[in-house]
Amino acid sequence: MSFDWNYALSLLSFGDFWTACLVVVALSVASWLLGNAVGIVAAFMKESRIGPVRWLASGYVWLFRSLPLLVLLVFVYNLPQLFPGLADVLGSAFVVGLISLVLSEGAYMAEIHRGGLLSVRPDQREAAQALGLRYLTVQRLVVLPQAFRVAIPSLGNELTTIIKLSSLVSTISLTEILLVGQRLYTDNFKVLETMLMVAFYYVLIVSFFDIVRRLIENRLDVTRRKTAAVASADRTDRPVLLARPRREHTGTPVVRVEDVDKSFGDNTVLSDVDLDVHEGEVVVVIGPSGSGKTTLLRTLNHLESVDSGRVEINGALMGYKLDDSGKPHDLSDAEVSRQRREVGMVFQRFNLFPHRTSVENVLLAPTALRLRGAVDRAGALDLLERVGLREHADKYPHQLSGGQQQRVAIARAIAMNPKVLLFDEPTSALDPELVGEVLGTIADLADEGRTMVVVTHEMRLARDVADWVVFMEDGRVAAQGPPDEVLGTGATPRVARFLQQVDHTAPAAEEVRS
Ligand SMILES: Nc1ncnc2c1ncn2[C@@H]1O[C@H](COP(=O)(O)OP(=O)(O)OP(=O)(O)O)[C@@H](O)[C@H]1O
Numbered sequence: 001m002s003f004d005w006n007y008a009l010s011l012l013s014f015g016d017f018w019t020a021c022l023v024v025v026a027l028s029v030a031s032w033l034l035g036n037a038v039g040i041v042a043a044f045m046k047e048s049r050i051g052p053v054r055w056l057a058s059g060y061v062w063l064f065r066s067l068p069l070l071v072l073l074v075f076v077y078n079l080p081q082l083f084p085g086l087a088d089v090l091g092s093a094f095v096v097g098l099i100s101l102v103l104s105e106g107a108y109m110a111e112i113h114r115g116g117l118l119s120v121r122p123d124q125r126e127a128a129q130a131l132g133l134r135y136l137t138v139q140r141l142v143v144l145p146q147a148f149r150v151a152i153p154s155l156g157n158e159l160t161t162i163i164k165l166s167s168l169v170s171t172i173s174l175t176e177i178l179l180v181g182q183r184l185y186t187d188n189f190k191v192l193e194t195m196l197m198v199a200f201y202y203v204l205i206v207s208f209f210d211i212v213r214r215l216i217e218n219r220l221d222v223t224r225r226k227t228a229a230v231a232s233a234d235r236t237d238r239p240v241l242l243a244r245p246r247r248e249h250t251g252t253p254v255v256r257v258e259d260v261d262k263s264f265g266d267n268t269v270l271s272d273v274d275l276d277v278h279e280g281e282v283v284v285v286i287g288p289s290g291s292g293k294t295t296l297l298r299t300l301n302h303l304e305s306v307d308s309g310r311v312e313i314n315g316a317l318m319g320y321k322l323d324d325s326g327k328p329h330d331l332s333d334a335e336v337s338r339q340r341r342e343v344g345m346v347f348q349r350f351n352l353f354p355h356r357t358s359v360e361n362v363l364l365a366p367t368a369l370r371l372r373g374a375v376d377r378a379g380a381l382d383l384l385e386r387v388g389l390r391e392h393a394d395k396y397p398h399q400l401s402g403g404q405q406q407r408v409a410i411a412r413a414i415a416m417n418p419k420v421l422l423f424d425e426p427t428s429a430l431d432p433e434l435v436g437e438v439l440g441t442i443a444d445l446a447d448e449g450r451t452m453v454v455v456t457h458e459m460r461l462a463r464d465v466a467d468w469v470v471f472m473e474d475g476r477v478a479a480q481g482p483p484d485e486v487l488g489t490g491a492t493p494r495v496a497r498f499l500q501q502v503d504h505t506a507p508a509a510e511e512v513r514s
Contacts, residue, residue, distance in 0.1 A: 008193040011184075012200075020177045021201055027094060027176070028163045028205075031101035035162070036155065038102060039109025040144075046114055057110065064107035070168055072100045077172045093174035097166065105162055112154045116147030127351035130301055131365035131416060132341030135333050141368055145355050149220045156213035160206050167202070177201045222355055222396045244446060246482060247467040251278040253312075254420050254451045255300060260309035262295060262475075269295045271475045273309070277420065277468075280449040284462040284483075287472035288498060293455040296472070297422050300453065301343040302336055313342050314419050341369070344413030348425040350405040352397040358384060358408045359393040362415045375415050383411040387441050403434030407441050414445070421445065423454040439465075459503040463487055471495050 011017060045057035064072075077096045080087040090096055120143050128138040170179035181198035185191045218224060255277035262270035269292045277283045285293045298304035299311050302319035311318040319336055320328035331339070352361050359380050366374035375383065384390050387407040389400075397405050406426055413421055423442065427435040439461055445452060446465050454461060462469050462483055469486040471479040471494075479486050479495055486495060 004190055004193050007188075007190055008196055011194065011197040014180075014197075016175075016180045017177060017197065017201055020175055020180045021205060023094070023174065024163060024166050024176050024202075024205060027097055027101070027166050027169065027174075028159065028209075030098055031105055031162050031166075032155075032159045034098070034102040035105035035109050035158070036113075038106030039111075039113045042106060042110035043113035043117055044139075046110065047117060061107045061110050064103050067104065069100060069104050069165055070171065072104055073097065073168060073172055076100050093169060093172045096172055097169035097174055100169075101162055101165065104165075105158060109155065109158060112151050112158070113147065115154075116149075116151035117143065119150045120146045123347065123349060123351045124353065126303055127345075127347060127353070128365075129337070130303060130340060130343075130345040130347075131412070132337045132339075133365055133368060134337045137368050141364060142353055145220075146353075149355065152213070152217050152220060156210070156217070159209055159213070163206055163209065164202065220355075223398050244443070244465065247278070247281050249276070249278065249281065249468050249482070253277060254279050254281075254314055255453065256310075256312040257296070257300070258310050258312075260296075260299060260311060261307045262292075262299065262304065263307055269475050270299070270306075273475070273477055275470060275477065275480075277451060277453055279451055281467045282446045282450075282452045282454065282465055283468045283470060284466035285453065285455045285470045285472060286457070286459075286462055286498070286502075287470075287478070288501075291472040292475040293472050294424055297345075297424050297453060297455050300420070300422055301340050301345055303345075313339065341371075341416055342419045344416055344418035344421045346406070346409050346413050346421065346423045346426050348428050350397070350402070350409045350429070352405055352409055352412070354397050357394050357396055358389060358400070358411075361397070361408055362412045365412075366415055380411075380415060383415055384408070386444075387411045388437075401434060402430045403437045406430065406438045410438075410441055410445070414450075420451040420453065423452065423456070425455055425457065427456065427458055457502055459487070459499065471498070 042057045042060055045053050046061070048054050048057075073096065076090065076099055077093075080090050090099075124142055124146065125138055128142040133141070166176055167178040170176055170182065173179070177198055181194045185194040188194075253276040255275070257273055257275040260270050260273040261268070273292075273296060275283070275296075285296065287293050295304055299306050300313070300318070302311075305319060310320075316339065317328075318339055319331055321331055321335075322328055352358075353364060356364060359377065362380040362383055363375070363377060366376075366380075381390060381393055384393050387410055389404055389407055389411070392400060392404060392408075397408070400408065410426075426442065427438050430438060435458070439458060442452070442454065442461065443465050454466075456462065466483050469480065469483045470477055471486060473494065479492055481490070484490070487499060491499065
């Protein structure tokens, strides 16, 4: 018996196969889309802090990853025997196939999405929270797009798997490609010829979706875009900082910290901390590593809660409300997010959103929050102009130098027009030659009269830009006052020793004492 090529090729124009292809595509795409939705929900549930929610998701993933699809199909198909009310819905082989594939694939996709979610660095969530975005908005605009980009290759594989698994639905009489072939060869016994063409149709569909997957991957992966040469001609305001007239440490405080204590387990990180920051004042916080500077800064926008004491921004207690007996209760996510909009934050590692261009980073929060009078694209471009980066507006973070990224982060923070700007070691992650441009931008903001709290090891900032310097040691404010006093002749021996370590132009402790 010879292979009948003419017959095999004639099946290329056999209409039933093409109709069956459409059924396979519709079933596979619908299962993939719904499986993704189930998978994302299950992935979030598996990461939940609530035990029963986590157990429910784990149970689902465990059960449906263990069950063979064929068993599930037959089970779902026969459910109307137990529940006759389901006969209408489960009368269609397509619906039975869809439900079974979604349940089964959702379990696999949950693990893929969980991997994607875990790959998003926690500081991305923090940067979005610090902009005053609520939990769900943070997930939608910042976490999921980044997680999805990581998951896309594996999710593409799942679509291929689904397309192939859809052949199993022939067992419950869905007229898909395999069933069309089976019907043909039971009539004419040309098994090999028919199965060759069945294979051809599956390969065709899988190849088509492979191309689509690659296109989507390319589109979503912004890091594959060509890195335009980073122009060195952008404005780097001041090569050296100019000392500015000091502002008096008086008036109504924008930030008030009173008796704040904070521990991590047994480690007391802040103890009896008091601090006032007045409107238009630049407070620079210095001190040895581990003295609690960053933790103090993070309590100001409630990225870190306090154990006792109070933090007030513009007169409002940050993160808590007091009941009639004066007992503090946590504010809701929405209330804390609203408070955080008053406090801009710039992080040591910039924490720009890598899937958004510079201008989109600046616009993300104002657009998502739809605040009245919020900056629009023109406003965002103006802000980028102010930090000397107008011509880099459409570049992605990976196409910018560290100093440029930090200046975009500054523009992003001021786009919310906060009452106070916090800087957490804004130059520590920069190469030395890029430090000056960021310091210059901070000095410009000081000249504009912005209220700022800056944690830094840059003594130039403390000496030339600060109105008030706070020296922290072992979680306490060990000294505070105008820079000339704290860092100059009035420096305590401990501050003088610290200055000697970080700033070789400082006078030695002995000179200070004499
Ligand atoms: N989330 C956390 N969990 C546990 N311990 C923490 C946490 N954050 C900070 N700490 C601890 O708190 C102490 C103070 O840390 P913090 O980062 O505030 O100090 P710092 O003065 O900013 O130090 P550096 O100048 O090195 O950044 C350190 O001992 C640190 O290990």
